[in-house]
Amino acid sequence: MVQKIYSNAVAALDGHLIDGMTIVAGGFGLCGIPETLIAAIRAAGTRDLTVVSNNAGVDDFGLGLLLRTRQIRKMISSYVGENREFERQYLAGELEIEFSPQGTLAERMRAGGAGIAGFYTRTGVGTSLAEGREVRVFDSETYLLERGIVADLAIVKAWRADPHGNLVFRKAARNFNPLAATCGRVTIVEVEEFVGSGEIDPDHIHTPGVFVQRLILAENNEKRIEQRTIRAEAA
Amino acid sequence: MVQKIYSNAVAALDGHLIDGMTIVAGGFGLCGIPETLIAAIRAAGTRDLTVVSNNAGVDDFGLGLLLRTRQIRKMISSYVGENREFERQYLAGELEIEFSPQGTLAERMRAGGAGIAGFYTRTGVGTSLAEGREVRVFDSETYLLERGIVADLAIVKAWRADPHGNLVFRKAARNFNPLAATCGRVTIVEVEEFVGSGEIDPDHIHTPGVFVQRLILAENNEKRIEQRTIRAEAA
Amino acid sequence: MEVLPTGWTRNEMAKLAAIELQDGFYVNLGIGIPTLVANHIGPEIDVTLQSENGMLGLGPYPMADQVDADIINAGKQTITELPRTSYCSSADSFGMIRGGHIQLSILGAMEVAENGDIANWMMPGKMVKGPGGAMDLVAGVRRIIVLMDHVSKDGIAKFRRSCSLPLTGQNVVDMVITNLAIFERPDRQSPFVLRRLAPGIDAALVADLTEAHFER
Amino acid sequence: MEVLPTGWTRNEMAKLAAIELQDGFYVNLGIGIPTLVANHIGPEIDVTLQSENGMLGLGPYPMADQVDADIINAGKQTITELPRTSYCSSADSFGMIRGGHIQLSILGAMEVAENGDIANWMMPGKMVKGPGGAMDLVAGVRRIIVLMDHVSKDGIAKFRRSCSLPLTGQNVVDMVITNLAIFERPDRQSPFVLRRLAPGIDAALVADLTEAHFER
Numbered sequence: 001m002v003q004k005i006y007s008n009a010v011a012a013l014d015g016h017l018i019d020g021m022t023i024v025a026g027g028f029g030l031c032g033i034p035e036t037l038i039a040a041i042r043a044a045g046t047r048d049l050t051v052v053s054n055n056a057g058v059d060d061f062g063l064g065l066l067l068r069t070r071q072i073r074k075m076i077s078s079y080v081g082e083n084r085e086f087e088r089q090y091l092a093g094e095l096e097i098e099f100s101p102q103g104t105l106a107e108r109m110r111a112g113g114a115g116i117a118g119f120y121t122r123t124g125v126g127t128s129l130a131e132g133r134e135v136r137v138f139d140s141e142t143y144l145l146e147r148g149i150v151a152d153l154a155i156v157k158a159w160r161a162d163p164h165g166n167l168v169f170r171k172a173a174r175n176f177n178p179l180a181a182t183c184g185r186v187t188i189v190e191v192e193e194f195v196g197s198g199e200i201d202p203d204h205i206h207t208p209g210v211f212v213q214r215l216i217l218a219e220n221n222e223k224r225i226e227q228r229t230i231r232a233e234a235a
Numbered sequence: 236m237v238q239k240i241y242s243n244a245v246a247a248l249d250g251h252l253i254d255g256m257t258i259v260a261g262g263f264g265l266c267g268i269p270e271t272l273i274a275a276i277r278a279a280g281t282r283d284l285t286v287v288s289n290n291a292g293v294d295d296f297g298l299g300l301l302l303r304t305r306q307i308r309k310m311i312s313s314y315v316g317e318n319r320e321f322e323r324q325y326l327a328g329e330l331e332i333e334f335s336p337q338g339t340l341a342e343r344m345r346a347g348g349a350g351i352a353g354f355y356t357r358t359g360v361g362t363s364l365a366e367g368r369e370v371r372v373f374d375s376e377t378y379l380l381e382r383g384i385v386a387d388l389a390i391v392k393a394w395r396a397d398p399h400g401n402l403v404f405r406k407a408a409r410n411f412n413p414l415a416a417t418c419g420r421v422t423i424v425e426v427e428e429f430v431g432s433g434e435i436d437p438d439h440i441h442t443p444g445v446f447v448q449r450l451i452l453a454e455n456n457e458k459r460i461e462q463r464t465i466r467a468e469a470a
Numbered sequence: 471m472e473v474l475p476t477g478w479t480r481n482e483m484a485k486l487a488a489i490e491l492q493d494g495f496y497v498n499l500g501i502g503i504p505t506l507v508a509n510h511i512g513p514e515i516d517v518t519l520q521s522e523n524g525m526l527g528l529g530p531y532p533m534a535d536q537v538d539a540d541i542i543n544a545g546k547q548t549i550t551e552l553p554r555t556s557y558c559s560s561a562d563s564f565g566m567i568r569g570g571h572i573q574l575s576i577l578g579a580m581e582v583a584e585n586g587d588i589a590n591w592m593m594p595g596k597m598v599k600g601p602g603g604a605m606d607l608v609a610g611v612r613r614i615i616v617l618m619d620h621v622s623k624d625g626i627a628k629f630r631r632s633c634s635l636p637l638t639g640q641n642v643v644d645m646v647i648t649n650l651a652i653f654e655r656p657d658r659q660s661p662f663v664l665r666r667l668a669p670g671i672d673a674a675l676v677a678d679l680t681e682a683h684f685e686r
Numbered sequence: 687m688e689v690l691p692t693g694w695t696r697n698e699m700a701k702l703a704a705i706e707l708q709d710g711f712y713v714n715l716g717i718g719i720p721t722l723v724a725n726h727i728g729p730e731i732d733v734t735l736q737s738e739n740g741m742l743g744l745g746p747y748p749m750a751d752q753v754d755a756d757i758i759n760a761g762k763q764t765i766t767e768l769p770r771t772s773y774c775s776s777a778d779s780f781g782m783i784r785g786g787h788i789q790l791s792i793l794g795a796m797e798v799a800e801n802g803d804i805a806n807w808m809m810p811g812k813m814v815k816g817p818g819g820a821m822d823l824v825a826g827v828r829r830i831i832v833l834m835d836h837v838s839k840d841g842i843a844k845f846r847r848s849c850s851l852p853l854t855g856q857n858v859v860d861m862v863i864t865n866l867a868i869f870e871r872p873d874r875q876s877p878f879v880l881r882r883l884a885p886g887i888d889a890a891l892v893a894d895l896t897e898a899h900f901e902r
Contacts, residue, residue, distance in 0.1 A: 028560065091597065099600045101601050102606055103560070103568055106561040106564050107351070115356065116355060118354065119353065129601070164769075172525045172540055176560045179559055179560060179561050198770070223540070225537070226546035231533065266762070289776070312816060314818040336817050338776075338826070350565070358825040358826065433553030437551060440556035444554065444556070445496045445572070446566075462761060463764055465747050465748055465753060466746055
């Protein structure tokens, strides 16, 4: 059987990191982000990255780590708050940002992964994000043309995988991960747990193994919480 | 709680059948087709239907039943073999057919359900199905513009549902069903089995209840097999 | 400087918005005041809350010992599941939104214009953080209610002839609930109508503090 | 009428096609002769078969007591699961195909042209049944191998200057395996090259029975 499971992130990333490349990353905020692979890319020092990710992490966690080391040249994101270093680099002209509305960004990843070159959405019509984009009327509604995204590498966090690369995500940590998995020319996945071949019910698989080239066991599972909100016992 | 579960197909379809309407149906061949709802539409006698379905059933099963009674005016399908009555009506000019390649048809349903007016695909470029469609080059590849589909009514077959309309499909009977469920203005689902609220793991739900307006227990579960292929014990 | 009447509290505004929720609705609540709406959904109606990060059926905040980093809403707050909860990818989640399957979204705004335009993603003089899911919500959800203060901290009317800030969406707002009044329109071709005044607020004051044209 | 040498049997053609399957490949096999290719995949390579109706990881035909109406391939034949099997919707399945995630598809054809065009969905003189998934497969899968008889029942060359029948796809075929010969090209800008002859078949005969230009 083709061996998709690698011993660690360095081994899995070997041969797939090139300065100037485009990387797509799963995760929403700090939820479901590939912590182990981000740390390994930081250690590898790959530069001039274009990173496609809904958010940019915080100063000392997530993609914020790659911003600190100035490894990222451009972000394609929907929201980049909660990150002072991002703001500093952006205002200093050291970092480029392309905003995509969140649903458009998700759909662009899915489209890139599914061989759809472009699609028409109502999102963003009449806003500054529509500038330079084709506008078109279908059935008297106005739509914008948005393009699919294909990245050189996808980094993904899943909950469980089997040796074939079949993936299951856990709760709201699914978010952009299955989409990122489809739109990388190479997709590397870190998981919290490996299970044996045949141990995942074929109706419960979220991402089929065809999209996954390499797998590692996640070593970093901090899963930091951005907004810890709780209610009192009595509520 | 809003009551989505209806006592039978007649009750669930009540108020939703109008001559000349468009109905999208799940299923691939005879696998995963909404047998009970098809029978009820036949009994209701609704006419001049446009039916969006990958296939058209066989002479005496599936959508073939609605062809026999001449309730269908037009089919939008990828493949309509295995149906002599279809052929007879088509050659007699009594039935209109719009062919969509299978993947394009699936994507058109998904697009319609997801508010995507149109998308660009390489499928069909240079073929007779590209006639009258916009052709466009992205990154030196040629693509066709295809339109999303929204139907007046979706009829869907699922395996299990909870009272909220959360659906689970079984094996290859999933096929077009989750897509049809998204692109009906009203979606009615027949299931083999109801389970209680909270009994489906939230990570195992294929179609969230937001897409489902009405549910019934399937009364017809013949699940006819088109090509019964078996191997000998020794193989 | 004259002290202006404050009208409804934020909690009262949320309660007024909650009246708009109907039995069986699927609803997306924005960050900030709109989140408070959840506290006012009565047990007599069946409403399912959606969060655009891929969760349908949001439960309340967890007890301290229930906190799960993988169960968060779009505001990145920890929340809980309900028996009806399902998860999906961000693409499928925005499929619900863009495809018109969510009946109602209640959002905050910096400005709303009389033609239904909304501006709520770029703060004047601050770095642009991005639209998040706001542009998708206003473009895709069938009905949009805005909860906002009637005037800005500087006393400037937020319900305007036209938005001065970059738009989030064009002609998408159906109802505006401020601390002073409620404006609504029956469809997106019609002008807004003043529907209700906060206690102690009269129509003349609202007219004074509103730049938008509205009917009475 | 002269009796033509028949060359490879259908089973031998399938075996020759199976050589093109590499370790780790995801492969879609068309209906008819291509289905036979599955019988020739050796245990030394790890190949996953995909079926466009939403099944990845196809197992063999079931025993009589294993038949399950919900486990079928795109030819509507009953099949079985493997430990690697997963199911998905038709949209996700064609996402794999259209997105270039399937390495190889082996299909039947009525005609192939020297420029790589293929015609395999409309039979002359018969009612059009529709393309099914064939147009998606030839447009989306990275490499396309066609298995077909060298000449039609009427003795007409099927590998042609240009297709006479309506096309399924333009410039998409990479390899043609007939009962008489194998033609291949290194990329889709290059002409086809005659790679191999069936036993007892000489190049002159192949040239006689081929309308397409090919290199030797």
